[in-house]
Amino acid sequence: MSNQAQSDALNAYNTLAGQSVTQTLTGQDLGGLTLSPGVYFFQTTAQLTGTLTLDFASDPDGDFVFQIGTALTTASSSSVDVINGSSLGGVYWLMGVTGGSGTGSATLGSSTVFAGNILALDSIWFGSTAKILCGRAIALNAEVTMIDNLISNNNSAEDFHEFAGIARSDFGSYGFSGGSGTTPPVVPVPVPGALLLFVSGMGSVFAFGRRFFSESRPLIER
Numbered sequence: 001m002s003n004q005a006q007s008d009a010l011n012a013y014n015t016l017a018g019q020s021v022t023q024t025l026t027g028q029d030l031g032g033l034t035l036s037p038g039v040y041f042f043q044t045t046a047q048l049t050g051t052l053t054l055d056f057a058s059d060p061d062g063d064f065v066f067q068i069g070t071a072l073t074t075a076s077s078s079s080v081d082v083i084n085g086s087s088l089g090g091v092y093w094l095m096g097v098t099g100g101s102g103t104g105s106a107t108l109g110s111s112t113v114f115a116g117n118i119l120a121l122d123s124i125w126f127g128s129t130a131k132i133l134c135g136r137a138i139a140l141n142a143e144v145t146m147i148d149n150l151i152s153n154n155n156s157a158e159d160f161h162e163f164a165g166i167a168r169s170d171f172g173s174y175g176f177s178g179g180s181g182t183t184p185p186v187v188p189v190p191v192p193g194a195l196l197l198f199v200s201g202m203g204s205v206f207a208f209g210r211r212f213f214s215e216s217r218p219l220i221e222r
Contacts, residue, residue: 009119023041024041031048032051033053035064036056038062038065039063040064042066043069045069045070056083056084064089064090068104069097070103072107074130079114080114085170090176090177093117095119105122105125105142106120106123108125110127114130116176117176118132120137132149133150134152135151135152
């Protein structure tokens with residue numbers, strides 16, 4: 001199961017990394033921006049300080065793909081807000097697209113409220129109480145380190161809202177991965193139960209998922 005999860009994650013990473021760039025944002029902080037669906041490229045590192053708004057209004061069934069050369073870092077209490085989406089919309093973050101081993105990482109600062117699917121070539125590190133609401137954290141070659149964190153791809157669940165105390169919607173997309181699509185998936189998402197093998201935990205870790213120990217859901221529908 002873990003080998004299949006690794007293979008699925010790598011296929012998804014390569015598919016997304018091969019998409020044509022819409023806009024280059026190298027050297028620009030994502031904080032304060034409002035973006036439309038597209039493929040956004042950073043030659044080296046990417047930084048988020050404050051709030052990034054991802055607005056699907058121009059293409060509710062589209063995708064946001066962030067191709068980041070080396071590493072993504074968010075400042076404490078930063079956030080990603082997703083609006084005007086649909087069940088077919090996707091949000092993906094890739095780290096390490098221009099570098100080799102040891103260069104593709106994500107660091108979510110303490111109390112960050114993130115959104116979307118993180119696929120890091122190497123590691124992902126969560127600061128204290130950082131959250132991914134509507135998404136996943138997948139590290140291909142290293143580990144995911146968590147400290148009292150929450151990751152969910154099932155944000156319509158009543159128990160999730162009660163537990164997290166934050167109301168967010170993924171518009172029925174299974175954590176912004178086009179979960180209600182009717183076309184055959186390009187790449188399947190790894191089964192979350194298998195991905196736990198790659199997690200290094202410190203403190204409490206909470207995960208919510210529609211099909212946490214069930215069959216794979218497509219990470220990329222179109």
